[in-house]
Amino acid sequence: MTRVWLITGASRGLGRAFAEAALEAGDRVVGAARDVEPLSDLVQRYPDNLVRLPLDVSDRAAVQEGVDRAAAAFGRLDIVVNNAGGMLFGMVEEATEEQIRAHLDVNLFGAIWVAQAVIPHLRAQGSGHILQVTTMGTGGGFASTGFYAGGKSALDSISQALAMEVEPFGIKVTIVQPGGYDTGLFTTGTTTTEPDPAYDPLRARLAEMWGDDAGPGPSTAAPVIMELVDLPDPPLRLIVGGRSYDLVQEMEQARTGEYRAWEHLSRKAPG
Template identity: 40%
Template sequence: MSKIVLITGASRGFGKIWAKALLERGDKVAATARNIADLDDLVALYGDAVFPVQLDVNNRDACFAAVDQVNKHFGRIDVLINNAGFGLFGAIEETTEAQARAQMETNFFGLLWVTQAIVPVMRAQGSGHIIQVSSFLGLVALPVLGLYNASKYAVNGLSETLAAEVKGFGIQVSLIEPNGFSTDWSGASAVQTVDNEAYAPVKKAFFEAATPESWGKPEATAKAVLKLIDSQNPPLHFLLGKVAYPAVKQVYEGRLAEFEAWAEVSAEAHGH
């Protein structure tokens, strides 16, 4: 039986790649984009299997209306892929209030609004899979991406809580946590702060560490994401790429060692 999948941010990058992979195998996709014309190529290729929806995820009312529209069109929604988001590059000191708020508005609040809209639909169905596109930077942090890191840490905390709250309704939750991939995330879709020369050495080290081999090929993720969608017991945390696992493992081992080193002091602070 084909699945009905709602994908936000389907105009480019991961969203479009995964939409095509799902459509190619016979699933039906409700694809959202700020500019609905960006979905014309999907409609031309796959016809009625695609339901294009204009959506700015920053608008909470629009998110609820879009989910309702999709549910009425297809009769159900089996999978949500909450993919809309962008990258903000720059030191924390350099980041303006407008940039910080815009980053959280889309990456966190936009995802939250779509999540809140989909849960009642899936709860009524007694089934569903909510897939949140986070990042391995929701588990570890890198310099020059402070607000992006913060938005993805927030997504992870929200989604771990959500998983516990909706499990009894037959709803599964997964976090896709990619390392860097060669999508528009770091190119045309990215926002840059105005440089403060004091951070030049930090930025130089950051960009020099990002070798061509460290960036994954976006098209290669489609097979893995289809396996995630088809899994009867999908993971809560799903790392994508060769860089993510060793990076997270190293950081978490370091955290555990630090907790252990301070364990007695921590226990004393309990008071009894």
């Protein structure tokens, strides 16, 4: 059966890759983004199967109206990919209130607004699959990307609750945790804080650690997503990327090791 996708952040990166893969599979797509002009070439290739939807996910009223338009475009919604997001790059001390709020308005609240808007449509039809795109780093923060990880971690927890809440209505939720893909997140999608010289040594170490590898192209992740949405019983969480899987396992083992190292102190409290 031909499926209908709503993909936010569809104009570039993973969102664009997922839109292309869905269209190539014969599905129909509503591609949402603040700037939908980059989707013009896809409209020419798939004029009957792609609808562009200009949308700022940080605007809750606009999201509600936009989702209603998306559902009306092809008569239903089957797969909703909450992918819109950006990067706030800098140390916690350096970030301004305006930067922090603007970042979370998109990465956290924007995804919540979309989920709230699509659930009534999915509940009415008794089916649907919501893909919440977070990151492999939701297990903990990392210097200079703490707000990005924080917003994604909050979305991870909220999405786990959401999955329990909507399961009785036939709606599935998967928290998609991609690794480092060359999506433009650290270039066009980045807001940078005003650097404090006190952090220059740490910034230099981070630059050396990360190197210049931008990661694989986002199209390499699309086949995994296409297989995921075909599953009759999809997982709650899915790490996308073999290297990322290994890194997540290392982080989980390190966290468990730390808990065990301090178990004696934890058990001194009765709670």
